[in-house]
Amino acid sequence: MVYRMMARNRVGFKLLGVNLLSLLVALVGLLLVMQYLATRQILEWHRQRVELVARLVLAEYQGKIQRVAQAANLLADNPTYGELLAAANPEALRRLVLPTMQATGLNILTITDNQGVIQARGHDPEAIGVNISSNPLVRAGVQGKEASRMTQWKDNISLSASAPVNYQDRIVGVVLTGLLIDRRFVESLSRPGAEVAIFFANRLVVNSFKDLPEKALTELLRVKDLAARAPGPKERVQSLELGGQPYTITFLPLEEEEKPWENLIVVGVNRGELTLTLRTLKLVIFGVGGASALLGAFLSVWFSWGMRRQIAHLTEGTRQAAKEELAGDIPVTSRDELGELAESFNTMTRALRDKTRLLKEERDRVAANADFLSMIVHDIKAPLTGVRLTIEALQDETLPPEIHHKLQGIIQRSEGLLLHLHNVLDLSRFEAGSLALRPEEVPPGFVMQRLVHHFSPVAQHQGVALNAAPAPDLPPLHVDEHSLERVLSNLLVNALAATPKDGEIQVQARILPGSDPQEVEIIVADTGCGLSPEEQDHLFEKYRLRSQNSGSSGLGLYICKTLVEANRGRIWVESQVGQGSRFHLAFPTTPTAGEAAEEAAANSILIIDDDPGTREALVTILNRAGYQITSLTGIEGEIEDACRHRVYKMAVVDYRLPHHNGLEVARRLKQCMPNCRIILVSAELPPEVDLGENAGLVDRFLAKPFSKEAILEAVTQLCLTGAG
Numbered sequence: 001m002v003y004r005m006m007a008r009n010r011v012g013f014k015l016l017g018v019n020l021l022s023l024l025v026a027l028v029g030l031l032l033v034m035q036y037l038a039t040r041q042i043l044e045w046h047r048q049r050v051e052l053v054a055r056l057v058l059a060e061y062q063g064k065i066q067r068v069a070q071a072a073n074l075l076a077d078n079p080t081y082g083e084l085l086a087a088a089n090p091e092a093l094r095r096l097v098l099p100t101m102q103a104t105g106l107n108i109l110t111i112t113d114n115q116g117v118i119q120a121r122g123h124d125p126e127a128i129g130v131n132i133s134s135n136p137l138v139r140a141g142v143q144g145k146e147a148s149r150m151t152q153w154k155d156n157i158s159l160s161a162s163a164p165v166n167y168q169d170r171i172v173g174v175v176l177t178g179l180l181i182d183r184r185f186v187e188s189l190s191r192p193g194a195e196v197a198i199f200f201a202n203r204l205v206v207n208s209f210k211d212l213p214e215k216a217l218t219e220l221l222r223v224k225d226l227a228a229r230a231p232g233p234k235e236r237v238q239s240l241e242l243g244g245q246p247y248t249i250t251f252l253p254l255e256e257e258e259k260p261w262e263n264l265i266v267v268g269v270n271r272g273e274l275t276l277t278l279r280t281l282k283l284v285i286f287g288v289g290g291a292s293a294l295l296g297a298f299l300s301v302w303f304s305w306g307m308r309r310q311i312a313h314l315t316e317g318t319r320q321a322a323k324e325e326l327a328g329d330i331p332v333t334s335r336d337e338l339g340e341l342a343e344s345f346n347t348m349t350r351a352l353r354d355k356t357r358l359l360k361e362e363r364d365r366v367a368a369n370a371d372f373l374s375m376i377v378h379d380i381k382a383p384l385t386g387v388r389l390t391i392e393a394l395q396d397e398t399l400p401p402e403i404h405h406k407l408q409g410i411i412q413r414s415e416g417l418l419l420h421l422h423n424v425l426d427l428s429r430f431e432a433g434s435l436a437l438r439p440e441e442v443p444p445g446f447v448m449q450r451l452v453h454h455f456s457p458v459a460q461h462q463g464v465a466l467n468a469a470p471a472p473d474l475p476p477l478h479v480d481e482h483s484l485e486r487v488l489s490n491l492l493v494n495a496l497a498a499t500p501k502d503g504e505i506q507v508q509a510r511i512l513p514g515s516d517p518q519e520v521e522i523i524v525a526d527t528g529c530g531l532s533p534e535e536q537d538h539l540f541e542k543y544r545l546r547s548q549n550s551g552s553s554g555l556g557l558y559i560c561k562t563l564v565e566a567n568r569g570r571i572w573v574e575s576q577v578g579q580g581s582r583f584h585l586a587f588p589t590t591p592t593a594g595e596a597a598e599e600a601a602a603n604s605i606l607i608i609d610d611d612p613g614t615r616e617a618l619v620t621i622l623n624r625a626g627y628q629i630t631s632l633t634g635i636e637g638e639i640e641d642a643c644r645h646r647v648y649k650m651a652v653v654d655y656r657l658p659h660h661n662g663l664e665v666a667r668r669l670k671q672c673m674p675n676c677r678i679i680l681v682s683a684e685l686p687p688e689v690d691l692g693e694n695a696g697l698v699d700r701f702l703a704k705p706f707s708k709e710a711i712l713e714a715v716t717q718l719c720l721t722g723a724g
Contacts, residue, residue, distance in 0.1 A: 082167035141174030498528030
C-alpha cells in the first residue's frame with residue numbers, strides 16, 4: 001500500500017525529501033548559530049568568573065591591609081607602648097612587642113621621634129634599609145597620620161602600615177607593622193583554579209604561576225602597559241598565553257598608591273580545558289554540518305535533475321504552443337506526476353492540433369463564404385448603380401412633382417439597400433477575420449460635411465433638416481476612414497428613419513472635455529421618437545430589431561459598435577422616449593505605439609550588401625523614390641542592432657556576405673520582423689540553393705547586374721501586395 005502511494009506521488013515524495021533535506025541544512029545552520037552564541041556565552045561566563053575571582057583576591061588583599069593597619073593602631077593606642085617609647089627603653093619595648101609579633105606574624109618596627117630607636121626583632125635600621133627622613137610611612141606617622149601601603153625594606157617587599165604614638169599629648173614616635181610579601185603571601189591570596197602575581201614598581205615580586213618563563217613575564221608586562229593606557233575597565237581583562245598555557249588574566253591596580261599601574265596584582269585563570277572543549281564542540285558541529293550540507297546538496301541535485309529535465313521539456317512545449325507551433329509531442333522522461341503531466345500535455349496538444357485544423361477549415365469556409373458574398377454584393381451593386389444613375393438622369397427632365405417624389409423614394413430605398421449590403425459584407429469579413437483596417441489621420445469635419453451632403457437629398461425628400469456643426473480647429477482622428485464613414489452612414493440612416501417630417505438631425509463634433517489621452521467626440525442627434533431604457537440595454541446586440549416591421553436587418557448598430565471598438569473608440573447612446581436620441585462616438589487623436597511603428601516602417605527599407613558601390617547606388621535610387629533607407633555591410637552583430645531599434649517594410653539582401661549567406665540573414669530578419677519582405681540579389685546562386693524551397697523566406701530574386709527599373713518595379717510590387 002505504501003509502495004502504491006509512493007508510486008502515485010513520486011514528485012511529491014521527491015519534493016518532500018528535498019524539503020526535509022533543506023530543513024536538515026537549516027537545522028544544522030541553526031545549530032551552528034546556537035553553537036556560536038553558546039561559545040560566546042560560555043566565554044562571557046568565563047570572563048565573569050575571572051572578574052569574580054579577581055574581586056575576591058582584591059578583597060583578601062584589602063583584608064590583609066586592614067589587619068596590618070589594625071595591628072599598628074592597636075600598639076599605637078597602648079599607653080604602656082607610648083610610655084616606653086617616650087622613655088626610650090628598647091628592651092622593655094621588645095618584650096612588649098614580641099607577643100604581638102608572634103601572634104600576628106607581623107614585623108613590628110618602632111621609631112622614636114628624638115633618638116631614632118628601632119625595635120624590629122633585634123635588627124638595626126641599616127639592616128633593613130630604613131631612611132627615617134625619606135620613608136613615606138614614617139613621614140606620615142611623624143605628621144600624626146595613619147598610612148598603609150606596599151613598601152620595600154631593602155631586599156624585601158612587605159605590606160606595611162604606620163600609626164603615630166601619642167604620649168602626654170605629643171607624638172613620641174611611630175609604630176610600623178608589616179607583612180612580608182612572599183610566596184606564602186601570594187598563595188594565601190590565590191583561589192582554586194586561579195594564579196596570582198604581584199608587581200611592585202613595575203617589577204614582578206612574586207607569583208604563583210607555574211614555571212613562568214622570562215618571555216611570559218615580558219608579554220605580561222607588555223599587556224599590562226596596554227591595559228594601563230586603555231580608557232575603560234573592560235580592557236583590563238585580557239586573553240594571552242603564559243608559559244605555553246592559555247590564560248584569561250585581569251589587572252588589579254592598587255588605587256591607594258600614587259602610581260597604581262606600577263604596583264598591582266595580576267589574577268590569571270587557566271582556560272586550557274575550556275578552549276579544548278570549545279574547539280572539540282566546534283569541530284564536531286562543523287563536521288556534522290558540512291557532511292549534512294554535502295549530502296543534502298547531492299540528494300537535492302539528484303532529485304531535482306530529473307524533475308528539471310521534464311520541466312524543461314514542458315517549458316519548451318508550452319513555449320512552442322504559445323507560438324502556435326504544435327508540430328509534435330514532448331518527450332516523457334519520468335513516470336511520476338510530471339510524466340503524467342507531460343502525457344496530459346501531449347494529449348492536449350494533439351486535441352489542439354485537431355481543433356486548430358478544424359478551425360482553419362472553418363475559417364477557410366467562412367473566408368470562402370465571405371469571398372462569395374463579396375462577389376454577390378459586387379454583382380448586385382453594379383446593376384443597382386445603373387438603376388440609380390438612370391433615376392437621377394430622369395430627375396433632371398421635366399416631370400410631374402409626384403413622379404419626382406416617387407423617383408426620390410426609389411433613390412432613398414436603393415441607398416438603404418446598398419447600406420444593408422455593406423453591413424452584411426462587413427459582418428462576413430469581421431467573422432472571417434479578414435476585416436482590414438488602415439488607421440490614418442482623418443479630419444472629422446471633412447467626413448461629416450461629406451456625408452451630410454450625401455444624405456441631404458434624402459433628408460429634403462423626407463422634410464427633415466440635416467446639418468453638420470463641427471467645432472473649429474479639431475485635431476485629426478487616427479482611425480480607418482472607411483470605418484468612420486460606415487459608422488456615420490448607419491447612424492444617419494437610422495436617424496432619418498426615426499425622425500418625422502419637420503424634424504431635425506444634427507451632426508456635431510468637439511474635443512471631449514477631460515479626456516486623457518485626447519479624444520474627439522462626434523454626436524449624431526435627432527428629434528425622433530426616442531428609445532426606452534429596455535431598448536437601450538440591447539441596442540447594440542446582433543440582429544436586435546425595434547419592431548418586426550421596421551425593415552431593418554438588425555446589423556447596423558452592431559456593425560457600428562464593432563467598427564468603433566476596432567478603431568479604439570467608444571459608442572454610447574442618450575435617449576428618452578418622445579425626445580429623440582443622441583448617439584456619441586469618441587475616437588483617439590494619437591496612434592498607439594504599434595501603429596506609430598507600422599507607419600514609420602511603411603517606407604523603411606534595409607539594404608545589406610558588402611559591396612560599397614552597389615550599396616551607395618541602391619541608397620541613392622530608393623531615396624529619390626521616397627523611401628527611408630538604412631544600409632549595412634552584413635558584419636557580425638550589425639543586423640541584430642538594426643532590427644532592435646527599428647521595424648522595416650522590406651530588405652534587399654545580397655546572397656554572398658562576409659559572415660553569413662543571404663538565406664541565413666533572411667531567416668534572422670523574419671524571426672525579428674515576420675512581415676518584412678525580402679528581395680535576394682546575387683550574381684549567381686550556388687547549385688544547392690533552391691528558391692522554391694525557401695519561398696517563405698525570399699519574396700523576390702534579382703540577378704546581378706540589374707537595372708534601376710528592375711529594383712524599383714520589385715520594391716513597388718511588394719509594397720502594393722502587402723505582407724505575405
